[in-house]
Amino acid sequence: MTLTVVINGAEIPIGTDKIIIKGKKRYLTxxxxxxxxxxxxxxxxxxxVADSDPVKAWKRNFEQKYASILSSHLDPGKIRLKGEFTLLAKRFAISGKIDGNGLKVTVDLLEKPSNVSTGLRxxxxxxxxxxxxxxxxxxSLIPGSKDGFLGGFHRFLVLQTESASGIPKTLGIISEYxxxxxxxxxxSTNVLGRVVTIDEKEGLFLDGEPLYNVDPEMLSLIGLKLSLDMAPENGVVVLEDPEAHLSDENKDVVKEWIDKYKGTMVIVTCDNIFSNGKVIEA
Known part of the structure; x- marks a missing residue:
């Protein structure tokens, strides 16, 4: 990949197999x-729309659209993120700042096309x-509280008609997950010898038991397995606290799952067992 993202001064190269984020501001980052x-x-x-200066118009449109999409993700669920970000692409850079005054996005054109036509062309x-x-x-985001989210909202994972019913964006990080x-x-799927199945009306079951009655360790394992199996190949998985509720034995199992992912894995952790990668202090 050819992307680098800088979050509050911390440079994160997208394309590196594994990135570890530590520090007090690790979740914000x-x-x-x-x-x-x-x-x-x-x-x-x-x-x-046709413009007399297509380059300036593209820059302006990009800034407005990026800010609009980002706001549409943050505002409904009252997701409060404060900080600065920069995304370095091949020929341009996106910079933004989120604070108490709102969101500001600017685009710097690192290269400009030559001999550009006028108008729509x-x-x-x-x-x-x-x-x-x-x-x-x-x-994709796998939050640290995945076990609680999965237990409480497991019915919403099941495809109902042509699209999943899902939950509204007003639930913030929960809906993202x-x-x-x-x-x-x-x-149905097998997780460490135990079978996860679906009841059309009741949601997910583990060995015939409703998922909300399953212990936190098993819920964490199921949540991790489902998310990693569905994560897009060559994408970026942001995984918070993979060690939560896990025994040392199952930490080793999860580490094997993580190592099999084909893409960039960003791990937010303080556990040394998951810290073999490029470490970033936030």
Whole structure:
């Protein structure tokens, strides 16, 4: 990948197999990273409306659209993130600041196209110049409280009709996690010799027992397994507290699952067993 993200001064190279985030501001850093990447992955092509200066128009449209998408992720769930971020792409850089005064986004054009046409054709040329050849990996977030979220909202993981029912964005980080897992009717999987199945009306069961009655360690393992299995290949997984509720034996199991992921794994942890990677102090 050709992306580097800087969160509050901490440089995070996307494409590195494993990144470890430690320090007092580790959750702020990891979640700001997640939403920075998620917004970038969802940016539409900006052909826009014909303009006499297509380069300036593209820059302005990008800043407005990026800020709008990022706000749409943060505002409904009252997700309060404070800090600065920069995403360095191939030919441009996105910088932003979130504080008590709101959100501000600016785009710096590191390169500019030459001999650009005017009007709508020029907008297409500029948009292709900046978007061609850049990777926009899809991120997923596995929060530290995954066991509680999974136990409380497991019914919403099941595909109901043409799309998952999901939960509203007003539930913030919970919705980011739960809505990233979509399980079809008839789904089943094996987690350490125990069978996870779906009841059409009741949600997930483990060996015939409702998931909300399962112990925290097993819930954590199920949550990790489902999320890692569904994470997009060559994406970015932001994994908080993989060690939560786990015995030393099961930490080794989870470490094996993590090592199998084909993409960038960002691990937020204070546990040394998961700290073999590029360490970033936040």
């Amino acid at each position: 990891s979640r700001l990273l997640y939403f920075t990447l998620k917004t970038f992955s969802q940016m539409p092509r900006l052909y826009g 020029g907008m297409v040329e500029v948009d292709s110049f900046y978007f061609t050849g850049i990777e926009r990996p899809k991120p 739960i809505n990233s897992i979509v399980l079809p009717q008839g789904f």
